[in-house]
Amino acid sequence: GAGVSQSPRYKVAKRGQDVALRCDPISGHVSLFWYQQALGQGPEFLTYFQNEAQLDKSGLPSDRFFAERPEGSVSTLKIQRTQQEDSAVYLCASSLDGNTEAFFGQGTRLTVV
């Protein structure tokens, strides 16, 4: 596709529900990043993939968060047993490699009620 695509754009989840957020990176981009952006704040790093390998997951806030990119293209960020503090915009970005320009999707706004 022309850019990074994320779905859904908006998600409302009841506390305790599991959610899955999808990211379609730009075709051919090796690197993929997930960031979490709380209201009024800058994004914070969650995890990084190079192809299908998850090279860094140091930013995942708890073991309820899990990300995968099984075929080195589409990635899914899964949050189990959602809590109110998980409410944020989840951003996906891709780049040709880890050191070139990162292109961002529009994000998924998650609201946990």
Added chain:
Amino acid sequence: GDSVTQMEGPVTLSEEAFLTINCTYTATGYPSLFWYVQYPGEGLQLLLKATKADDKGSNKGFEATYRKETTSFHLEKGSVQVSDSAVYFCALRDSNYQLIWGAGTKLIIKP
């Protein structure tokens, strides 16, 4: 750890005014510095970047100079337009691939 501090918003200016948005950083290494812009309803877009000291990044009339001595990367534009209204983020990338972000500055330009 590394961090980025940028001026709080909102910043409200009249059209054709001069813009400065301050950004300072702390980093242990020699980071690359970035300004991203987020227009309403859109994703983050790279506005400009600088990869070493004294480099000047520029795009769409915006400029920022990498000042190692003051650890700053202030964003400037000589004459802003209503279409520049957006949220601006300063960010750095140090020895690895992670971007470290400021909190963002909302810019409002009034006609």
